[in-house]
Amino acid sequence: MDPKQDSDGFQPLDREGLVQRVARLLSKAIVTGQLSQGERLSESVVARQLGVSRAPVREAARLLENSGLVTYLPNRGFFVRSISSRELADLYEFRLVIETAAVRRLIRDGLGESETRLVQQIEEMRRVAGPGFDMLTQVEADMEFHRLICAGSGNPKYLATFDQIAMASELTIMMIGRLYDDAQRLAETHQPILDALLRHDEPEAVEALRYHIEVARDLVVEQFRNMEEKPD
Amino acid sequence: MDPKQDSDGFQPLDREGLVQRVARLLSKAIVTGQLSQGERLSESVVARQLGVSRAPVREAARLLENSGLVTYLPNRGFFVRSISSRELADLYEFRLVIETAAVRRLIRDGLGESETRLVQQIEEMRRVAGPGFDMLTQVEADMEFHRLICAGSGNPKYLATFDQIAMASELTIMMIGRLYDDAQRLAETHQPILDALLRHDEPEAVEALRYHIEVARDLVVEQFRNMEEKPD
DNA sequence: GTCAAGGAAATTGTCGACAATCGCCAAACC
DNA sequence: GGTTTGGCGATTGTCGACAATTTCCTTGAC
Known part of the structure; x- marks a missing residue:
């Protein structure tokens, strides 16, 4: 997500702490479905399996709680969050x-560097839409586009908030097992938003975004409802 | 903020964990200005002072990080967050x-119990506007009104997000040392919002809210800028 | 058979200790 | 004199152990 190639000079080296590594492992396990809904996330068990102490596991779990991937119940521990179709609709x-709000500010303040970034991201989505890429990669490319919109707005609050809920979005999409009809079409549905952004057409950009997200919401929520009714 | 009098039934008894108690202590210390901007929040020192171990302090600090009250730097620890006027404007x-968004949903789905709650909260604001109440109490009554709006909307996400940023709002208001001209007037400025809500007049409610928050923002940000220029 | 009480096992909550890392300051070098 | 290097003190990162709490199973009464 972040390790941009810095052209010249050295890379910051993986100064990533144990907590982050655990957090990423856990979130990946949840998003890919290795850990199922409502399952208990025992500190001791995870710690033993990863060969670390409970402390970093605990902190990592707290991090995931902010992303909405796990729930914490006092004196009971962490559980993989189970999302209802209602919550899913709320999320969207x-x-x-x-x-x-981010789009509005983005247009008002001028796109700046976001222009090339967004263009590149749609290209990236088209690239990973081809064969040889798994769905997780495609979903992440999708989310990154929306993330860039929030990142480009002058207000860091939008990005911070988006990052908090992005994981939950990814999770649900992975759960229903498909995104739209195919990844290629998914990439194209972002084009209208970008076009409007490039034209600095605020009403149209907002409308395109609204349409895009509501279509996604309806699709995801409906698929999800089906799963709720008859869970395999 | 939370311990509502629950009319009938027993209170949950102080089943509040050590972490929450520490978190509340720290947040109060920050909001009331006992801990100043940018000051280091040493785990060991706090733990020693409170007579507890570092673990709960650490967790409490992580909680405050989500509220935006402290910043965490890897391998360096927690610091009381220093807010710039720019961030403050972003926050508002x-x-x-x-x-x-909360107001829109509130009106669309019907007020329900929020109606009486909001009315009571304005009364509460008027009550604590009188003599014998300190500013922190008045600010908290203010924030509670806005919190109720988010709580009443059908989407829990709005409330959760509001709670995350509420503390930072309180902090800045406490920092500038006064809210509006006086607490009495502050209470009254909420009336137009409530009136529009009771009439189910969405455009007017949104407009009243926008006006209310933007006035507050301008006032707070301006006061804050003055402090930035010549910090006493 | 149902339900309540009791207790054992497992899990979380908290703790104190040790290892890793950081910031500072003095010493050494150009 | 200015810069780099090395080490010292302090703080965070991680750990394993113990206390408190919950959960689940057993036991017993009705």
Whole structure:
């Protein structure tokens, strides 16, 4: 997500702490479905399996709690969050609110570097839409586009909030097992948003975003409802 | 903030963990200015002073990080967050976005119990506006009104997000040392919002909220800028 | 058979100790 | 004199152990 190639000079080297590594492992396990809904996330068990102490596991779990991937119950521990279709709809509504605000600021303040970044990201989405890429990669490319919108807005709050809920979005998409009809089409549905952004057409950009997210919401929520009714 | 009098039934008894108690102590210390901007929040020192181990202090600090009260730097520890006037403006913009969305849903889905709650909260604000109440109490009553708006909206995401940023708002208001001209007037400025809500007049409610928050923002940000220029 | 009480096992909550890392300051070098 | 290097003190990072709490199973009464 972040390790940009810094052209010249050395890379910051993996100064990533144990907590982050554990957090990433856990989140990946949850998003890819290795850990199932409502499952207990025992500190001791995870710690033993990873060969570390409980302390970093605990902190990592707290981090995931902020992303909405796990729930913490006092004296009971962490559980993989189970999301209802209702919560899912709420989540998409929330995303719409945040991203709409971000788009507005983005246009008002000027795109700046975001212009090339967004263009490149759609290209990236097209690239990973081809064969040889798994769905997780495609979903992440999708989320990165929306993330860039939030990142480009002058207000860091939008990005911070988006990052908190992005994981949960990824999770649900992975759960339903497909995104739209195919990844290629998914990439194209972002084009109208970008076009409007490039034209600095605020009403159209907001409208395109609204349409994009609401379509996604309806699709995801419907698929999800089906799963709720008859869980395999 | 939370310990509501629950009318009938027993109180949950102080089943509040050590972490929450430490977190509340620290946040109060920060908001009331006992801990100053940028000051280091040493785990060991705090733990020694409170007579507890470092573990709960650490967790409490992580909690405060989510509220934006402290910053965490890897291998360097926690520091009381110093907020710039720029961030402050961003914060208010963000609040406007969230609360506007909440108001929209509140009106669309019907007020329900929020109606009486909001009315009571304005009364509460008037009550604590009188003599014998300190500013922290008045600020908290203010924030609680806005919190109720988010709580009443059907989408829990709005409330969760609001709670994350509420502390930072309180902090800055406490920092500038006064809110509006006086607490009495502050209470009254909420009336137009409530009136519009009770009439189910969405455009007017949104407009009243926008006006209210932008006035607050301008006042707070300006005061804050003055402090930045010549810090006493 | 159902339900309540009791207790054992497992899990979280907290703790104190040790290892890793950082910031500072003095010493050495150009 | 200015810069780099080395080490010292302090702080965070991680750990294993113990206390408190919950969960689940057993036991017993009705």
